[in-house]
Amino acid sequence: MIAAGRRGDGVAEASGGRGRPARLATLRRLLPYLRPYRGRVALAGLFLVLASALVLGIGQGVRQLVDRGFAAGDAAALDRTTLLLLGVVTGFALTSATRYWLVSWLGERVAGDLRREVFDHVLGLSPAWFETARTGDILSRLVADVTLLQSLIGSAVSLGLRNLMTGFGAFGMLLVISPKLAGVVALVLPLVLGPMVLFGRREKRLSRAAQDRIADLGDQAEEVLAGLRTVQAFTFEPEARARFAGRVERSVAAAMRRIGSRSLFNLVVILLGFGAVVFGLWIGGRDVIAGRMTPGELSAFVLYAVLLASAGASLSEVWGEVQRAAGAAGRVLDLLAVRPTIAAPPAPLLLPGPPRGRIAFEGVTFAYPARPDLPSLHDISFAVAPGETVALVGPSGAGKTTVLELLLRFYDPQQGRITFDGVDIARVDPAALRARLGLVPQDPVIFSADAWENIRIGRPGASEAAVRAAARAAAAEGFLDALPQGFASFLGAKGVMLSGGQRQRLAIARAILRDPAALLLDEATSALDAESEQLVQQALAVAARGRTVLVVAHRLATVRRADRILVLDRGRIVASGTHAALVREGGLYARLAALQFGTGTG
Numbered sequence: 001m002i003a004a005g006r007r008g009d010g011v012a013e014a015s016g017g018r019g020r021p022a023r024l025a026t027l028r029r030l031l032p033y034l035r036p037y038r039g040r041v042a043l044a045g046l047f048l049v050l051a052s053a054l055v056l057g058i059g060q061g062v063r064q065l066v067d068r069g070f071a072a073g074d075a076a077a078l079d080r081t082t083l084l085l086l087g088v089v090t091g092f093a094l095t096s097a098t099r100y101w102l103v104s105w106l107g108e109r110v111a112g113d114l115r116r117e118v119f120d121h122v123l124g125l126s127p128a129w130f131e132t133a134r135t136g137d138i139l140s141r142l143v144a145d146v147t148l149l150q151s152l153i154g155s156a157v158s159l160g161l162r163n164l165m166t167g168f169g170a171f172g173m174l175l176v177i178s179p180k181l182a183g184v185v186a187l188v189l190p191l192v193l194g195p196m197v198l199f200g201r202r203e204k205r206l207s208r209a210a211q212d213r214i215a216d217l218g219d220q221a222e223e224v225l226a227g228l229r230t231v232q233a234f235t236f237e238p239e240a241r242a243r244f245a246g247r248v249e250r251s252v253a254a255a256m257r258r259i260g261s262r263s264l265f266n267l268v269v270i271l272l273g274f275g276a277v278v279f280g281l282w283i284g285g286r287d288v289i290a291g292r293m294t295p296g297e298l299s300a301f302v303l304y305a306v307l308l309a310s311a312g313a314s315l316s317e318v319w320g321e322v323q324r325a326a327g328a329a330g331r332v333l334d335l336l337a338v339r340p341t342i343a344a345p346p347a348p349l350l351l352p353g354p355p356r357g358r359i360a361f362e363g364v365t366f367a368y369p370a371r372p373d374l375p376s377l378h379d380i381s382f383a384v385a386p387g388e389t390v391a392l393v394g395p396s397g398a399g400k401t402t403v404l405e406l407l408l409r410f411y412d413p414q415q416g417r418i419t420f421d422g423v424d425i426a427r428v429d430p431a432a433l434r435a436r437l438g439l440v441p442q443d444p445v446i447f448s449a450d451a452w453e454n455i456r457i458g459r460p461g462a463s464e465a466a467v468r469a470a471a472r473a474a475a476a477e478g479f480l481d482a483l484p485q486g487f488a489s490f491l492g493a494k495g496v497m498l499s500g501g502q503r504q505r506l507a508i509a510r511a512i513l514r515d516p517a518a519l520l521l522d523e524a525t526s527a528l529d530a531e532s533e534q535l536v537q538q539a540l541a542v543a544a545r546g547r548t549v550l551v552v553a554h555r556l557a558t559v560r561r562a563d564r565i566l567v568l569d570r571g572r573i574v575a576s577g578t579h580a581a582l583v584r585e586g587g588l589y590a591r592l593a594a595l596q597f598g599t600g601t602g
């Protein structure tokens with residue numbers, strides 16, 4: 001368990017290292033994701049080569065067109081070479097478009113596969129891991145990092161390869177046309193590209209800073225909007241506005257820095273880029289005048305030089321993208337490498353059938369991974385017979401919820417063992433164990449779906465009649481039917497449309513639909529009005545029929561109905577018995593009962 005926490009930490013650390021230069025070798029770990037699409041990868045490679053060859057062919061076409069057509073004044077030759085050039089251009093367009101389609105397809109496909117795999121994987125990780133992992137971090141890996149990988153596979157790699165090919169090809173062509181001019185280009189090119197690359201990096205850094213500021217803005221706004229009622233209730237608006245305004249100014253300032261740099265970048269690019277072309281034309285023009293070169297060769301030359309320069313520029317850009325993608329790949333793959341600590345053993349035992357709902361804790365000691373030196377449960381032992389209702393009672397923080405969490409096997413105890421229907425739960429598949437348990441949590445989660453779907457979480461695929469019967473048993477049918485579209489009403493994000501008591505009854509309906517051998521109830525601490533309270537109690541009484549119930553009790557009605565009460569204090573069982581007996585005994589329970597239930601007499 002504790003190791004699980006550390007493992008989680010390791011991943012969180014890895015995500016903290018965003019600025020660290022990523023190891024490119026990480027990208028190799030992505031290859032398995034391309035393997036299923038080998039055929040398309042090969043096809044994309046083929047079209048990549050074809051497109052590069054054809055773009056180089058355009059230069060040759062231009063050369064023919066100028067020399068045979070224009071310069072020679074031969075109209076027929078002009079027609080012919082124009083047609084030829086058109087053919088080459090069409091071929092280039094077709095192959096480029098096909099290549100684009102193929103690689104983008106690969107990018108999307110692989111990104112989709114990765115997203116699904118990451119999500120599937122994360123759902124299987126144990127709660128201990130989530131204690132140290134931040135949800136925002138997981139989401140950013142799922143969305144932002146995978147998007148980087150998508151653009152790597154879907155564009156950067158092919159852009160890089162294409163530019164490498166056209167770059168080398170163009171330089172080869174330059175050498176063929178005029179070794180002297182090619183030499184000049186080789187000298188001038190770094191002078192042009194160097195400053196462009198430097199500026200580009202600076203620009204990227206500034207633009208990332210500006211985006212971070214915008215993200216800050218979003219975070220700030222989201223927090224304030226989510227807590228709008230609190231903000232308004234405390235008339236905190238002026239303060240919230242001022243804080244937001246401060247962030248806005250910072251984001252504008254960051255954007256201004258980027259704009260300044262971008263303007264300078266444009267100046268440099270245009271000046272150096274076009275300047276170099278003019279320079280090349282001037283030198284080449286002198287060669288043409290001196291008869292050392294044909295006008296067509298000069299045209300082709302300029303075209304190849306521009307191709308070479310743009311290949312160089314985009315290679316530097318692609319390089320940055322590849323590095324960022326390597327970082328993203330590391331973060332995504334690290335997440336996939338986290339092994340769930342709560343998993344089915346290699347040879348899981350089967351729970352005996354039919355389900356009985358017998359529960360036993362045997363000498364269980366447990367500390368949460370976040371606080372390994374402070375056990376929440378000390379040497380707890382108790383047994384619950386099939387059909388029995390046992391209430392857990394104790395002061396806040398006594399460890400009542402923890403008992404339920406261990407039984408659900410969200411965590412494994414450090415000492416002792418827990419059995420269900422006589423089998424150690426650490427030796428069965430957690431899914432098989434949980435299939436026999438129905439949980440009604442303290443603060444039930446309502447998903448943004450309609451009532452049908454929300455209750456069917458208890459048993460996916462259950463018929464409408466079964467859902468309705470469960471709702472009826474949980475005293476939820478009435479209020480659900482009274483909603484505008486009845487059971488088909490959308491319950492709103494997190495169930496904001498329902499009252500606390502209604503949410504609980506819906507959660508009870510879910511548990512009833514599941515028809516588990518044992519029901520685990522974590523009673524809400526918040527007070528319900530008398531009518532809700534009575535309806536919830538009635539629903540619980542129905543739900544408890546014929547099953548084992550382990551209930552964290554906060555209400556008098558619940559403890560009275562329980563066959564037995566276990567009194568927990570600071571992680572230990574300090575007393576057990578019926579409500580009447582425990583009250584008679586005096587001690588912690590009598591005090592608690594007096595305080596909590598407003599009764600000291602039973």
Ligand SMILES: Nc1ncnc2c1ncn2[C@@H]1O[C@H](COP(=O)(O)OP(=O)(O)OP(=O)(O)O)[C@@H](O)[C@H]1O
Pocket residue numbers: 131368369370371376394395396397398399400401402403552
């Ligand atoms: N995830 C966690 N990490 C570390 N400590 C935890 C965690 N969850 C609970 N604890 C601690 O374990 C102890 C028992 O908590 P538990 O939630 O079981 O108490 P409880 O009896 O259910 O309390 P309440 O009635 O207030 O819900 C408390 O001291 C609590 O602070």
